Amino acid sequence: MQTQILPELLATPAGQRVDAILRKCVHCGFCTATCPTYQLLGDELDGPRGRIYQIKEVFEGLPADRSVQRHLDRCLTCRSCETTCPSGVDYGELIDIGREQVESSVPRPFGERLLRRLLGSLLPYPSRHGWLFRSASTLRGLLPTGLRQKAPRIRPLGNFPNPSSDGSAGRVLLLEGCVQSTLSPNTNAAAAAVLQALGYEVLREPSPGCCGAVNQHLSQTEQARRWVRGNLERWQALDRQQGIDFIVSSASGCGVMLKDYPRILQQMPAVPDEQKSLVERIRDLSELLDAETLRRRQPDFRAPELRIAWHAPCTLTHGQRLVDRLRAQLEALGFRLSVPRDAHLCCGSAGTYSLLQPELSKQLRDDKLDALNAEAPDLIITANVGCEHHLGSASELPVRHWIELVAEGLPR
Numbered sequence: 001m002q003t004q005i006l007p008e009l010l011a012t013p014a015g016q017r018v019d020a021i022l023r024k025c026v027h028c029g030f031c032t033a034t035c036p037t038y039q040l041l042g043d044e045l046d047g048p049r050g051r052i053y054q055i056k057e058v059f060e061g062l063p064a065d066r067s068v069q070r071h072l073d074r075c076l077t078c079r080s081c082e083t084t085c086p087s088g089v090d091y092g093e094l095i096d097i098g099r100e101q102v103e104s105s106v107p108r109p110f111g112e113r114l115l116r117r118l119l120g121s122l123l124p125y126p127s128r129h130g131w132l133f134r135s136a137s138t139l140r141g142l143l144p145t146g147l148r149q150k151a152p153r154i155r156p157l158g159n160f161p162n163p164s165s166d167g168s169a170g171r172v173l174l175l176e177g178c179v180q181s182t183l184s185p186n187t188n189a190a191a192a193a194v195l196q197a198l199g200y201e202v203l204r205e206p207s208p209g210c211c212g213a214v215n216q217h218l219s220q221t222e223q224a225r226r227w228v229r230g231n232l233e234r235w236q237a238l239d240r241q242q243g244i245d246f247i248v249s250s251a252s253g254c255g256v257m258l259k260d261y262p263r264i265l266q267q268m269p270a271v272p273d274e275q276k277s278l279v280e281r282i283r284d285l286s287e288l289l290d291a292e293t294l295r296r297r298q299p300d301f302r303a304p305e306l307r308i309a310w311h312a313p314c315t316l317t318h319g320q321r322l323v324d325r326l327r328a329q330l331e332a333l334g335f336r337l338s339v340p341r342d343a344h345l346c347c348g349s350a351g352t353y354s355l356l357q358p359e360l361s362k363q364l365r366d367d368k369l370d371a372l373n374a375e376a377p378d379l380i381i382t383a384n385v386g387c388e389h390h391l392g393s394a395s396e397l398p399v400r401h402w403i404e405l406v407a408e409g410l411p412r
Helices: 013-024 030-034 036-041 048-059 066-073 080-084 091-103 110-122 126-138 145-150 185-197 213-217 221-242 252-258 261-266 273-281 291-297 314-319 323-332 358-373 385-392 402-408
Strands: 170-175 200-204 246-249 282-284 307-310 336-338 379-382 399-401
Touching: 013 048, 013 091, 030 048, 030 080, 036 358, 048 066, 048 091, 066 091, 080 091, 080 314, 110 126, 110 213, 170 185, 170 221, 185 200, 185 291, 185 402, 213 221, 213 252, 221 261, 221 273, 246 252, 246 273, 252 282, 252 314, 261 273, 273 282, 291 323, 314 323, 323 336, 323 402, 358 385, 379 385, 379 402, 385 399, 399 402
Parallel strands: 170 200, 170 246, 246 282, 307 336, 307 379, 379 399
Antiparallel strands: none
């Protein structure tokens, strides 16, 4: 694709990166075939190719307006288009830069500004949103249908075994997650149990925080970078005290943000080499699951005799590209998984998307549940807290994180 980026923008790192990404695009349109919003709306401007053109025009000097902002807002950042793209266009990075540029030049209505500011200052902090989520969960049955589906369903901590570990596999810092520590503490407990069963020593975060994804979704770039800086400082201190082999998240949405830290660090001045080395140790929980090792160390492991529908989050499928590995490991452990039609399509959770684009999000959620339920499973599993609670808000079947079922299969 030919570009004519404004000289003043081309002189910036963001402008140079946009130019490089745009030049990879051959505007073939393969991406539109796998874009959830294009399939729902049928509008070229609500597909990857259309959004790429809009970002290109903005960086070439055409003033952005509310229409451009709306089309960029409607993008789920599911990155399905990246999996489909034959040219390797880094669309996820491009949409982030494009949104930030438009955000700086197009004023939002007061209501939108207020909601986005509220989400950015509430969701990343368990101490701020914890009471709200717990109250909404307790009162869920008394709420009208619309509000009931938005209210979280917090489950009590599971009764998982506590395997002893010699730490021979290494020492893992298990990240609790800002929202997950409140909505799904049972997921973190299950992750700790399975990691110990695999031979890891598990360190738990003293105080759960955010990876920065929430603010990144909202184009609150500086706030996201503050989270990155703070996390690296905390991890550095723990590494000096105890030594960390891996930094692990069980939420694939956090995982994809954490694995984006190397790119973010390139845009941040004076980052110590010691902190840069930490990001090389970041792993998704699925990367540490090894069926052969678990069977050898836990010979009495038993997979549940259930038919399980497997919802692979976009962040695991397209962002981290780990979905095939995880599915193979679960099946090697004896899990009976069914994969729905159009498994590559987003469920509509997508970070804050379900709150900012509720109508589109609901359509995607209902379509995904129809597909998951098609083969009459006993329950649904996934790998991300957002997908778990978004699907669970309307599902008649239980929706759970895969690590919880693995933990339940450990010998007592």
